[in-house]
Amino acid sequence: MTKKILVVDDEEVIRDMLAKAFVTQGYEVIAATDAEEALAKITPDTQVMFLDLKLPGMSGMDLCRKIRKDSPLASIYAMTGYASLFELADSREAGFDDYFTKPVKLEMLFMAAQLAFERLELWEKKA
Amino acid sequence: MTSHFDTRSMTILVVDDEKISRLIIAQILEAEGFLLVEASSGEECIEKAINGQPDIILLDISMPGMSGIEVCRILLAEQRTMQIPIIFVTGSPSDQVLQQAFEAGCSDYIGKPVERIELLVRVKSALYQKVLLQKNFEREKLTGVLELAGAVCHELNQPLHAVMGYSDILLRNTSEKDPNYRYIRTINEQIERMGKITAQLMNITRYKAKEYLGGSNIVDIAKSSSEGPLESQKIL
Structure with missing residues (x-):
């Protein structure tokens, strides 16, 4: 089964870059420009996600809260260009597993993705 | 007194x-x-x-x-x-x-x-007001710097993220023997350096200026940041 990653960012250049990067690592990438598109594209096997915090319309924070309700085991990471410490504290409360401040080295994102899938496999084995 | x-x-x-x-x-x-x-x-x-x-x-x-x-x-x-x-x-x-x-x-x-007491009271009162005004002025400047820092981080980190990502991809796909490898690595390192500067901007907690060309002042990002100076700046 292919390992699927959801990438949500309103900037095309970031979506394309992340898609190319994760594809080189053997992942399948679903990209969305906003929360609405993301929610429409999420399927039960979408369990690893990278969400930009500043999205047009529904924020990345609210999108995370919404996804968390149906996907308690998913690994959801926040990416942000600018965040105050208060916002970052809120990101934990919203249900993010971790956050990355842009610019992020791909190595960090690859590591986060790898850990996320390893964690999922552990859960599946237990279940 | x-x-x-x-x-x-x-x-x-x-x-x-x-x-x-x-x-x-x-x-x-x-x-x-x-x-x-x-x-x-x-x-x-x-x-x-x-x-x-x-x-x-x-x-x-x-x-x-x-x-x-x-x-x-x-x-x-x-x-x-x-x-x-x-x-x-x-x-x-x-x-x-x-x-x-x-x-x-x-x-x-x-x-x-x-009269001694009156002189001291009036002098100290005027000095105290000056100190308060100065503090208020510094606070207003800090607010301005914080707003600017937020805007700069938000606008710059997006393109930095894209360039860093693509240069990472290129580095992974280029052999170290390729003459272009060194150039791509330099782009990658310089973007990382810029990323550290925007990270410091996000941590600005106080206002410190430093002298710039022509006697004008610029914000000293390293000294104004709660993270302190970067390693490279410490060496300098």
Whole structure:
């Protein structure tokens, strides 16, 4: 089964870059420009996600809260260009597993993705 | 008398054409720990205010030549001295002279003969107000810097993220023997360096400026950031 990653960012250049990067690592990438598109594209096997915090319309924070309700085991990471410490504290409360401040080295994102899938496999084995 | 500041680090410029008047004031203030500078005319006062940058000026109104009120107007119009509080020292002024004095921009006035407690209370009160104004000014500047930092981080980190990502991809796909490898690695390293600067911008918690070309000031990002200077800047 292919390992699927959801990438949500309103900037095309970031979506394309992340898609190319994760594809080189053997992942399948679903990209969305906003929360609405993301929610429409999420399927039960979408369990690893990278969400930009500043999205047009529904924020990345609210999108995370919404996804968390149906996907308690998913690994959801926040990416942000600018965040105050208060916002970052809120990101934990919203249900993010971790956050990355842009610019992020791909190595960090690859590591986060790898850990996320390893964690999922552990859960599946237990279940 | 308690102070909100250290009087020993404060300089007072006393301006009076009569030496005895300057001596009386100097004795009271020096006993309190202030540093004293004296001037016997308006012209000398202006020169010493510009070059010496005293914390406060005690200025006689009626002097031969330039009057205290004229001196006050000049000092408050001059950028290098406009922030220095001026207290007039005068005999029994008429209401009209008092009105002129306050319209010229003085902070306060003290009647002659000078009485010790009154002199100290008025000087310290004017200095305290100056300190408060300065603090308020710094706070407003910090707010401006924080707003700018937020905007800069938000706008710059997106393109930085894209360039860093693509240069990462290129580095992974390029052999170290390829002559382009070195160039791509440099792009990658420089973007990482820029990322560290925007990270410091996000951590600005205080306002520290440093001198830049032509005597202008720029925000010292490293010193203003709660994360402190970058490793590379520590070495420099």
